[in-house]
Amino acid sequence: MKKLLVALLSIGALVTGLAQAELDNPGGVGGLESLRGTTPIEDTRASDNMKKYPREQALDSDFVYQPPLIPHNIRNYEVSLNANKCLSCHSWKNAKQMGATKISVTHFINRQDAVLADVSPRRYFCLQCHVPQADAKPLVENEYESVDSLR
Ligand code: HEC
Ligand code: HEC
Structure with missing residues (x-):
């Protein structure tokens, strides 16, 4: 029972950790940056020059x-x-x-x-x-x- 609780708690911590990492990093988990730069998805990015x-x-x-x-x-x-x-x-x-x-x-x-x-x-x-x-x-x-x- 105790083991199960520990396992559940650590999974919980891991998921929260991942979610937190995603919030801290607009480029996504792992610091990847797409061609649209670091502008979050919900923001409109200024267009490139012609x-x-x-x-x-x-x-x-x-x-x-x-x-x-x-x-x-x-x-x-x-x-x-x-x-x-x-x-x-x-x-x-x-x-x-x-x-x-x-x-x-x-x-x-x-x-x-x-x-x-x-x-x-x-x-x-x-x-x-x-x-x-x-x-x-x-x-x-x-x-x-x-x-x-x-x-
Ligand atoms: C108003 C006329 C015109 C239109 C419309 C046009 N072209 Fe051209 N194209 C030219 C001329 C004239 C050249 C020769 C190079 C120059 O003076 O810019 C050329 C050059 C090219 C070349 C280089 C050929 C070589 O020998 O290296 C390619 C490839 C090409 N055009 C593709 C296209 C494509 C694909 C389109 C359509 C999206 C298109 N052109 C529409 C006039 C036109
Ligand atoms: C499947 C690929 C493909 C498509 C689609 C295509 N081309 Fe090409 N084109 C080539 C390749 C590869 C060459 C260079 C070899 C050759 O001359 O065939 C070329 C060569 C040319 C040249 C230079 C010819 C020369 O004598 O130097 C012109 C101009 C050109 N294409 C225009 C066009 C136009 C306009 C269209 C659309 C109607 C078109 N191409 C569609 C692949 C393509």
Whole structure:
């Protein structure tokens, strides 16, 4: 009986301890801090500054077959069932007039390796692979390096 009481009491103490630790540390137990910083969940955090998308310098690829980064702003460019703003400049039909790079031949190949007459459905949602290059500091530290052949 006494043993059981001691066991129950220590479990109680442990749970209270954990709850206390959580209250003392807005980042959560263990001092983890998410990308939103230490702002508690119930508070609204001030938004980050808008990212700059430098046009003048197009970043090189880091590995072979990397989808090139987008060297321009893409705000309000709709890509949906009804419209694909990207293709209004990058399709083979429009690229020349718009002074944009044509999508490459790979964008016409479907999953069965057949070459289609128009953009393959698996390439329709451009932002699945292409992201704008932004002047931003890395979210987490990393030691990533380009492949030797591209350095
Ligand atoms: C108004 C025309 C226009 C629209 C719309 C547009 N682009 Fe572009 N894009 C360009 C031009 C022009 C370039 C060439 C580089 C430059 O001058 O910025 C370019 C460059 C690129 C490149 C780099 C190509 C390379 O050879 O490295 C990618 C990738 C790209 N755009 C993707 C996109 C995606 C994805 C969208 C839709 C979200 C999009 N673009 C919408 C005009 C456009
Ligand atoms: C499944 C991933 C994927 C999707 C989706 C995709 N791309 Fe690409 N894109 C790539 C890769 C990988 C490359 C580089 C290799 C190549 O040229 O195929 C590339 C290359 C490009 C290039 C440069 C072509 C060149 O000759 O240098 C442009 C421009 C481009 N894509 C535009 C687009 C647009 C616009 C869309 C949407 C309609 C799109 N991409 C959808 C992966 C993708």
